[in-house]
Amino acid sequence: MTKIRVEISARHIHLSEKDFEKLFGKNKNLVPIKKLSQIGEFAAEEKVTLMNKDRKIENVRILGPFRKNSQAEISLTDAYGLKLSPLPKIKVSGDLADTTNISVKGPKGSVKIPCIIAKRHLHCSVQEAEKLRLKNNQKVSVKISGGREVTFGEIIVRIGENFRLSLHLDTDEGNAAGITEKTFGDVIK
Numbered sequence: 001m002t003k004i005r006v007e008i009s010a011r012h013i014h015l016s017e018k019d020f021e022k023l024f025g026k027n028k029n030l031v032p033i034k035k036l037s038q039i040g041e042f043a044a045e046e047k048v049t050l051m052n053k054d055r056k057i058e059n060v061r062i063l064g065p066f067r068k069n070s071q072a073e074i075s076l077t078d079a080y081g082l083k084l085s086p087l088p089k090i091k092v093s094g095d096l097a098d099t100t101n102i103s104v105k106g107p108k109g110s111v112k113i114p115c116i117i118a119k120r121h122l123h124c125s126v127q128e129a130e131k132l133r134l135k136n137n138q139k140v141s142v143k144i145s146g147g148r149e150v151t152f153g154e155i156i157v158r159i160g161e162n163f164r165l166s167l168h169l170d171t172d173e174g175n176a177a178g179i180t181e182k183t184f185g186d187v188i189k
Contacts, residue, residue: 007179010061015067016070023104023107024106030042033045057074069096079117091116091119093121121167138157144185148176
């Protein structure tokens with residue numbers, strides 16, 4: 001079996017350039033501070049506050065580069081804490097149809113953007129997909145061994161030229177399975 005790196009995707013937002021300008025002002029740009037495992041993606045220096053009425057989560061990291069459409073990705077625990085109603089749906093990143101909106105506050109303004117709970121997914125390059133005999137949008141399971149052994153099902157395979165083999169779980173899922181930086185799993189088709 002091929003060992004799959006397991007990564008926790010903490011709450012974050014993706015912004016369009018237009019929404020970023022509303023939050024941070026004109027002639028500003030994202031400042032990369034850390035490369036992420038997927039080629040070309042990075043954690044930016046800039047942070048925002050997610051708000052719902054009197055509830056808020058501060059210091060939410062923006063991930064770059066800019067996207068065509070803005071979206072917030074949070075955990076179910078975050079959604080409960082913010083008292084979002086209706087609760088955000090579990091969706092594949094980028095699927096923004098029929099979503100809950102959330103207010104995002106930056107130093108220069110605020111915007112409302114779609115908010116989702118990201119569906120667990122497996123990033124995979126074209127070559128890795130061929131080797132593992134995986135198809136785009138196929139559903140697989142990944143078994144995590146260890147003290148809190150668990151098998152995650154309904155994992156969407158996402159294949160792309162700039163993708164590198166790794167399973168992305170949200171913080172609720174990662175904490176439940178005791179995921180660390182050195183956690184690997186096995187794909188079960």
